[in-house]
Amino acid sequence: MKQRLKLLLTGLTVLAYCPLHLQAADRFAGVTVSTLPLGAGVFMLTGAGGNIGVSVGDDGTLIIDDQYAPLAGRIEAALAALGGGRPRLVLNTHHHQDHVGGNAEFGRSGVIIAHGNTRARLRTVQGLPASALPLVTYTDTVTVHFNGEELTLIHLPKGHTDGDTMVWFKNANVLHMGDQLFNGAFPYIDLNSGGTLDGYIANLRRVISDMPSDITVIPGHGPVADIRAVARCLQVIEDTRQLVSRALAAGKDDGEIAEDLASYAEWGQGFISIERWIDIIKRDQAQRGSL
Numbered sequence: 001m002k003q004r005l006k007l008l009l010t011g012l013t014v015l016a017y018c019p020l021h022l023q024a025a026d027r028f029a030g031v032t033v034s035t036l037p038l039g040a041g042v043f044m045l046t047g048a049g050g051n052i053g054v055s056v057g058d059d060g061t062l063i064i065d066d067q068y069a070p071l072a073g074r075i076e077a078a079l080a081a082l083g084g085g086r087p088r089l090v091l092n093t094h095h096h097q098d099h100v101g102g103n104a105e106f107g108r109s110g111v112i113i114a115h116g117n118t119r120a121r122l123r124t125v126q127g128l129p130a131s132a133l134p135l136v137t138y139t140d141t142v143t144v145h146f147n148g149e150e151l152t153l154i155h156l157p158k159g160h161t162d163g164d165t166m167v168w169f170k171n172a173n174v175l176h177m178g179d180q181l182f183n184g185a186f187p188y189i190d191l192n193s194g195g196t197l198d199g200y201i202a203n204l205r206r207v208i209s210d211m212p213s214d215i216t217v218i219p220g221h222g223p224v225a226d227i228r229a230v231a232r233c234l235q236v237i238e239d240t241r242q243l244v245s246r247a248l249a250a251g252k253d254d255g256e257i258a259e260d261l262a263s264y265a266e267w268g269q270g271f272i273s274i275e276r277w278i279d280i281i282k283r284d285q286a287q288r289g290s291l
């Protein structure tokens with residue numbers, strides 16, 4: 001017993017002296033960056049954090065989002081395996097650190113493009129090097145001509161945040177939706193960064209009505225999707241929002257509301273649990289009520 005206690009204390013001492021950056025790096029020690037081909041020189045990379053979109057071809061390498069800083073080397077290795085080099089262009093879907101952590105590294109040699117609100121929010125992040133900031137910003141849409149592809153960046157207002165971009169590969173028929181899609185899971189809506197539930201729903205409706213019905217969709221999180229998956233997410237968001245509204249009107253508490261949503265349990269397995277989703281709906285409703 002004494003021996004075990006001694007071992008435990010030694011372990012705790014090691015942890016206590018372990019520099020913070022090493023502990024942070026350890027969090028990613030087991031992460032592998034995997035590649036999924038989507039056709040026409042377009043790929044999706046998964047590791048930890050938001051899914052990455054890739055275009056590799058004659059003009060060089062372009063990436064959409066770059067996950068966390070400690071993964072930059074593994075992302076570069078995955079790009080090299082596709083015959084690509086360091087990215088010439090980096091598109092950011094929004095400012096969250098699980099999507100832009102590699103900016104500091106890739107922005108040293110590539111041009112970062114994002115919505116103006118995303119740059120404004122990144123500028124307020126303490127200690128972020130200048131290389132992590134977008135060099136080019138846009139307002140509504142902008143088109144990049146790269147590797148024989150027309151990539152249109154389209155601003156999705158007041159959804160996940162106030163600076164979201166989706167990227168449409170017209171020729172490859174692929175759409176990167178950033179965190180405007182959590183495929184098969186409740187979405188995170190960043191109400192403190194200009195996100196709203198009404199906006200999130202309107203943006204999903206816009207994708208369903210405006211995009212080709214056979215388009216391949218890269219979600220911010222979750223497996224590769226299609227328009228049917230987008231429609232399913234929209235349906236779940238609208239249904240659960242209505243259930244929560246009704247339950248609140250009936251004076252139910254959080255435990256009773258969670259019971260009303262029990263049949264959606266599998267949607268709460270990701271980053272946003274049922275309890276967090278109920279909280280987002282309630283806070284969004286309160287914010288709208290105070291407008």
Ligand SMILES: [Zn+2]
Nearest residue numbers: 094096160179
């Ligand atoms: Zn996000």
